[in-house]
Amino acid sequence: MTQPDKCRLCGGMKASGHTTFSVDPGDGPVVAHHVPATICNQCGKEWIETQTAQQLETIVEEARQKKHQLEVLSL
Numbered sequence: 041m042t043q044p045d046k047c048r049l050c051g052g053m054k055a056s057g058h059t060t061f062s063v064d065p066g067d068g069p070v071v072a073h074h075v076p077a078t079i080c081n082q083c084g085k086e087w088i089e090t091q092t093a094q095q096l097e098t099i100v101e102e103a104r105q106k107k108h109q110l111e112v113l114s115l
């Protein structure tokens with residue numbers, strides 16, 4: 041069963057895509073590119089899955105320790 045995935049905010053269609061995630065934990069910004077996300081094609085709201093968010097937390101922590109910005113090609 042495949043149901044159209046609709047945006048809870050505007051009712052627009054959601055589609056799989058990628059986003060850029062950035063956070064500044066205090067030691068400088070960490071930027072992750074090509075983060076898988078679901079994006080509304082109407083209002084642009086992005087959803088990152090819990091599992092992906094957890095992976096991002098780990099990546100951000102690693103990047104902080106290396107004091108690097110990190111590019112994520114796939115999660």
Ligand SMILES: [Zn+2]
Nearest residue numbers: 047050080083
């Ligand atoms: Zn929307």
